[in-house]
Structures are given as structure tokens and as C-alpha cells.
Amino acid sequence: MTLCLAIDQGTTSTKAFRWRPGTDIEPAGSLTHRQIYPQPGWVEHDPRELLAHVRTLVGNTPDATALALANQGETVVMWHARTHEPLANAIVWQDLRTRDMIERLRAEGAEKVTLARAGLPLDPYFSASKMRWLLDNVPGARSLAAAGDLRIGTSDAFFLDSLTGTFATDISTASRTSLMNLRTGAWDAELCALFDIPLSCLPEIRATLGPFGQIADGPAVVASIVDQQASLFGHDCKEPRDIKITFGTGAFILGITGADPVVRPASGMLATVAWMFDGTPTYALDGGVLCAGAAIEWGRSVGVIDTLSPVWDPADRCADRGLFFVPALNGLGAPTWDRDARGSWTGLERTTRREDLGRAIWEGVGLRAHQVVAAFEQASGARCGRISVDGGMCRSAAFRQFLADLFRRDIHFVDHGDLTAAGLLRLCARALGSGQMPPLFWRRTRPRHPVPDGAIAAFAALTARPAGPITPTEESPA
Structure with a gap:
């Protein structure tokens, strides 16, 4: 019998809920994770900890047949394409470390480009500047990218790649990066060049209902979406x-x-x-x-x-x-x-x-x-x-x-x-x-x-x- 599982990987915790047709929604666990503040204005999470919590909550419902996954939105992870090992902590959507970068781009007139193509202003909130920071500051990141061994994306792409081997994100999450053309729903070469993000390192953009692959000995991931958009659908x-x-x-x-x-x-x-x-x-x-x-x-x-x-x-x-x-x-x-x-x-x-x-x-x-x-x-x-x-x-x-x-x-x-x-x-x-x-x-x-x-x-x-x-x-x- 169908058993649906929801995993909401949020800013402060990861929560699970399950539902069978004909029944009410039931909570299925919640795990909090550390908030890491290396400097004033910097906010990080440990990607390994987040992934471990997702795995634990999926494992707590072994009879689930379908999984929908919500993510934080703009939070960014960088990892090795072959080992799936994160190369740095995740930079959280609240993080402000790229303010100077954003102001330089604004002074150069880049905001006209992001507004025209991504529909978004320049702000540290969005993922693109966080990705650029990681590429510029994590030792060896650019070399790994040149060798085809680097992956970078929003946190959902890291979870999906690690859980199912599917290197993908959904269109709602991609629209939060400042790298997706809002009208075509595809990565935009001009935006990627603006932020100096190699297209080859980015996940495939898919529809909200995927498909997003199968977890070994677990459910198929049938939906992936930003947490706020999931809430909008729930409303x-x-x-x-x-x-x-x-x-x-x-x-x-x-x-x-x-x-x-x-x-x-x-x-x-x-x-x-x-x-x-x-x-x-x-x-x-x-x-x-x-x-x-x-x-x-x-x-x-x-x-x-x-x-x-x-x-x-x-x-x-x-x-x-x-x-x-x-x-x-x-x-x-x-x-x-x-x-x-x-x-x-x-x-x-x-x-x-x-x-x-x-x-x-x-x-x-x-x-x-x-x-x-x-x-x-x-x-x-x-x-x-x-x-x-x-x-x-x-x-x-x-x-x-x-x-x-x-x-x-x-x-x-x-x-x-x-x-x-x-x-x-x-x-x-x-x-x-x-x-x-x-x-x-x-x-x-x-x-x-x-x-x-x-x-x-x-x-x-x-x-x-x-x-x-x-x-x-x-x-x-x-």
C-alpha cells in the first residue's frame, strides 16, 4: 500500500512526516543541526550532518514508497563529483560574506543583467555569489572544476546526488540562484559567465515532479522543491x-x-x-x-x-x-x-x-x-x-x-x-x-x-x- 514520506530539510532542523491515503498526516521524526558562525555575518551548516539527518529520517520509515524533499532554497554546497565528499561547509541563505562582491558587480552594472535574465536583483541572499565565493576560496576547487570532478549547487542537488545518484535540482530551486533564465527555465550562459560559475559543475534542472531517482532500499524521490514553494502548495x-x-x-x-x-x-x-x-x-x-x-x-x-x-x-x-x-x-x-x-x-x-x-x-x-x-x-x-x-x-x-x-x-x-x-x-x-x-x-x-x-x-x-x-x-x- 502507498506510503508517502515528506522530508523538510530546513534552516534549523530536518523534519519528516508520513501519510497513507485515507489517513491523517503523521509526524515521523525531527532532528536539529548545528548553526556555525565562523565570523560575524557568516552562517554555515555541515553538509555531512544534514545528509546524515535526511538518511536517518528516511530509514525511520522503511516501508515508504514515495518521497518528496524540501530544501532551504538558496543554501549552497560544493562537493567532489566522484566521492560525494563535501569540500567545505554549506553557505546558508542568511550568509552575508559576499556583500563586497555584490557591490562590485552592482557598480559594474551587472544588476541590469540579473534582473533582465534571472528576474532577481543583486544580493548576497541568492546562491550565485555564494558559489563564486566557494570556487574562489576553497583550495583546489577551480582545478577540480577543470578536471570535471567538481559539483556545486543548492543543497537539494547534494542530497539527491548522494542519495540516488541523480545530479539534479528542480526549477523552483534553480530560480533562486540568479543563474537560471526565468523565462526558459535553463541555466543561462551569460549569468554563469557574470558570476564565473562553470556550467559543467551545475546540476540538471528538472520539473517539480522529477523524476529524481531511487534511494537504495528506500523510496523513489518523486518531488523536490524549495520549502517555501512546498508550503505554498500546502496552503x-x-x-x-x-x-x-x-x-x-x-x-x-x-x-x-x-x-x-x-x-x-x-x-x-x-x-x-x-x-x-x-x-x-x-x-x-x-x-x-x-x-x-x-x-x-x-x-x-x-x-x-x-x-x-x-x-x-x-x-x-x-x-x-x-x-x-x-x-x-x-x-x-x-x-x-x-x-x-x-x-x-x-x-x-x-x-x-x-x-x-x-x-x-x-x-x-x-x-x-x-x-x-x-x-x-x-x-x-x-x-x-x-x-x-x-x-x-x-x-x-x-x-x-x-x-x-x-x-x-x-x-x-x-x-x-x-x-x-x-x-x-x-x-x-x-x-x-x-x-x-x-x-x-x-x-x-x-x-x-x-x-x-x-x-x-x-x-x-x-x-x-x-x-x-x-x-x-x-x-x-x-
Whole structure:
């Protein structure tokens, strides 16, 4: 009998879930891994540790017949083509070591090329500059590349090559590298030359449902996708302008745009591929709030947040009183992309209490998400459709109520369940041609006390785009 297994290899942990048609989704294990910080601004993972955790969780479900794998997105691994041994630690999507490289490329006018071909601005967030750094700084890497013995790619390609012998990535992950032509869905020779990445070292780009090979004595890998796109599929976002917000370490906003990419650099939103079925890609716009759940954890560490289930008076918000926290603990992501911004409270008074400082952090994360959704609407030219949320912060009823009041519309959520896992298992079911899908039971929080426009505008003034940036031209991908 069919047993589907989902493996979500994320930033802080690797989680497994299983599902048989006719049953509910069940957790099947979770393993955390080390966060390695060699220098300020550098973030690394040990690829061997990540792979070992994936192997362990697959082995814990020996009767699985099909596997769907989610990856971190922009995180990069370099390894030996024949031995599969990593040649360095993985550089994580949060890593900022390539900022100087990015600024040099921007000064040379390279951003026009990345926007026109990949649909992405220049930023250390994306994989290409991380790959270039590894090629330039790992001893012997260029020589191995010249000899045909080097492989480099996003973490999914390393896992697939090691587990099944299939050196491939999927189109949604490839669209996060700045090396894929957004319109053709293939590696772009001009982009690879721009970043000095040998095409021969990169994995084959495949559709979301692969195939991606068979694990020895284990399941076939029938789907591979970025974790946020898996979550989008789990949220059942199918129609243009449907939006999901995942409040994890960061807050990741993805919204469907349809069969054609929407590239609007001035909006601060990122064009990306949601998935590709039957040879046809579905495109989306993506915007990241770099610090969401991480801001809550920081608030706990400094003693201003006591609980992850706060109880507030929804009509007595910090924002209404002019007290704000900008959650820019590692810069601002979309839509301003100001990596030099720093977190701050403003509007402090002698009457401000410790619990007010904590609540302002929660509200600041919500206000940043609201900014990204507004940027999506600007880029797509229409009001967004259904908004659904998930992630650890959304377990708080008080936070969900704040979001409903902030967006002035219903906020859809699932009481129990991991929507990245749900998306992966639904992809499994689709790949297998199953007539059944894992069940989800949606609820909604309705607005009660709308957040005033003045409060939203005051927060926007605190996070405005810095003066004097290079403003990219709005071009469609070549």
C-alpha cells in the first residue's frame, strides 16, 4: 500500500512526516543541526550532518514508497563529483560574506543583467555569489572544476546526488540562484559567465515532479522543491494573487502570479517559479522578512517576551500609541532590501512597560509582512486574494488577530499541521496519480479592530528605502 514520506530539510532542523491515503498526516521524526558562525555575518551548516539527518529520517520509515524533499532554497554546497565528499561547509541563505562582491558587480552594472535574465536583483541572499565565493576560496576547487570532478549547487542537488545518484535540482530551486533564465527555465550562459560559475559543475534542472531517482532500499524521490514553494502548495494557493505567509525564522511571503513571470524591480518583490507540472511553470512573487521568529527568540533572550502565547487587549495596540519595533536584526529584506538597517524601538515613553516592548516586536513582524503584501499588490497591479498563514508565530491567537486587524480581512490558518509537509505530501500524491490528498481543516480569524492607516504609515516611514540607491530598470526576462 502507498506510503508517502515528506522530508523538510530546513534552516534549523530536518523534519519528516508520513501519510497513507485515507489517513491523517503523521509526524515521523525531527532532528536539529548545528548553526556555525565562523565570523560575524557568516552562517554555515555541515553538509555531512544534514545528509546524515535526511538518511536517518528516511530509514525511520522503511516501508515508504514515495518521497518528496524540501530544501532551504538558496543554501549552497560544493562537493567532489566522484566521492560525494563535501569540500567545505554549506553557505546558508542568511550568509552575508559576499556583500563586497555584490557591490562590485552592482557598480559594474551587472544588476541590469540579473534582473533582465534571472528576474532577481543583486544580493548576497541568492546562491550565485555564494558559489563564486566557494570556487574562489576553497583550495583546489577551480582545478577540480577543470578536471570535471567538481559539483556545486543548492543543497537539494547534494542530497539527491548522494542519495540516488541523480545530479539534479528542480526549477523552483534553480530560480533562486540568479543563474537560471526565468523565462526558459535553463541555466543561462551569460549569468554563469557574470558570476564565473562553470556550467559543467551545475546540476540538471528538472520539473517539480522529477523524476529524481531511487534511494537504495528506500523510496523513489518523486518531488523536490524549495520549502517555501512546498508550503505554498500546502496552503492550496492555486489562483493568481493567492498569498501565503510563513512566519518561521524569517517571514516568507509568496503569491501566485500565473503563467507568466512578473518582474517589477521597483516593487522590491522577487520573481520566482512556484512549480512546474506537465512542462508548464507557474510563477510567483516572493518577498522575505529576514527576521520574524528570530526576533521573537531574541526578545525572549533579552527578557521582554515571556511567552509564545501572549494575551493582549486587541484594541490597545502599541502601534496605535506610536510605539514600534523594526525587526531589522540582520537588515531589511523586501521591499526595501536595506542590509545596513538595524533593529530599533521608537516611540518610547516613561510609561512604556517591559511587556509593551515585547508586544511591539510581535507587531513589528506583522507590520513588515503587511509591507511585503502591499508590495505584491503594487507589482501584480491588483489586490491580493486569499491570505493564509502558518509557522510558529501563528500558533498565537493574539498574533493572528493582529494580522486580521492589520490586513482588514480574514486570515486563514490550520489549527494543527505543518503546511510545508502537507504541500510535500500533496506533491507525492499528485506524482503518484492518487485520487486522494492529505486532509487539511481550515479556520479563519476575522478582523475586529482595524489598525489605523496612520499607524501603518508611521511604521512605513521608519523602514523607507534608503536615499540614493541604484534603481533597477523594469525589464522582462530575456
